[in-house]
Amino acid sequence: MKSISLPPTTRLEDYIEYRKEINAEVNLASARCAADFDQDGVYRNLKKRIDQIYESYRDLLSGDDVYVFKELNELEKFLLSISELDQTMIPEAIQHEKAHAEKANELGYDVKGFSCVLMVDKNRKITYATVTHIQSEGIIPSEDLRNMALAPENPSYSDKYH
Numbered sequence: 239m240k241s242i243s244l245p246p247t248t249r250l251e252d253y254i255e256y257r258k259e260i261n262a263e264v265n266l267a268s269a270r271c272a273a274d275f276d277q278d279g280v281y282r283n284l285k286k287r288i289d290q291i292y293e294s295y296r297d298l299l300s301g302d303d304v305y306v307f308k309e310l311n312e313l314e315k316f317l318l319s320i321s322e323l324d325q326t327m328i329p330e331a332i333q334h335e336k337a338h339a340e341k342a343n344e345l346g347y348d349v350k351g352f353s354c355v356l357m358v359d360k361n362r363k364i365t366y367a368t369v370t371h372i373q374s375e376g377i378i379p380s381e382d383l384r385n386m387a388l389a390p391e392n393p394s395y396s397d398k399y400h
């Protein structure tokens with residue numbers, strides 16, 4: 239695993255905007271597919287839009303602040319090793335991603351892995367966001383997206399966008 243670089247340079251508010259834009263594109267693509275648009279075209283366009291969004295945030299989101307894991311327990315160990323984080327919240331964060339992953343499996347999707355972005359908030363406090371990555375060869379139907387997003391007991395702000 240790559241070594242931890244602290245403090246992170248990615249700002250929480252930039253990451254939140256980035257996630258919002260990505261989620262909006264994913265939701266739009268699902269809606270277009272449900273409305274019988276050409277699926278391959280929608281998928282190609284989605285990938286292009288995600289690349290464009292990533293490009294426009296490139297200078298704000300540092301790749302150094304992104305850590306990827308195959309298993310949830312690796313992610314948990316990683317978070318627990320960072321003493322600057324509120325340790326009491328970590329088990330809940332892990333349970334949260336576990337709920338996403340289990341729902342994905344239940345719906346027949348493979349979970350590729352998990353990632354964590356370390357960030358600083360407005361008070362220069364170190365914080366993080368975790369993401370469960372699903373294997374998909376095309377557009378995921380909006381009902382599945384919603385079910386996976388809302389699987390945890392306390393869906394995040396970003397989860398509720400789906």
Ligand SMILES: [Zn+2]
Pocket residue numbers: 334338387390393394397
């Ligand atoms: Zn979530």
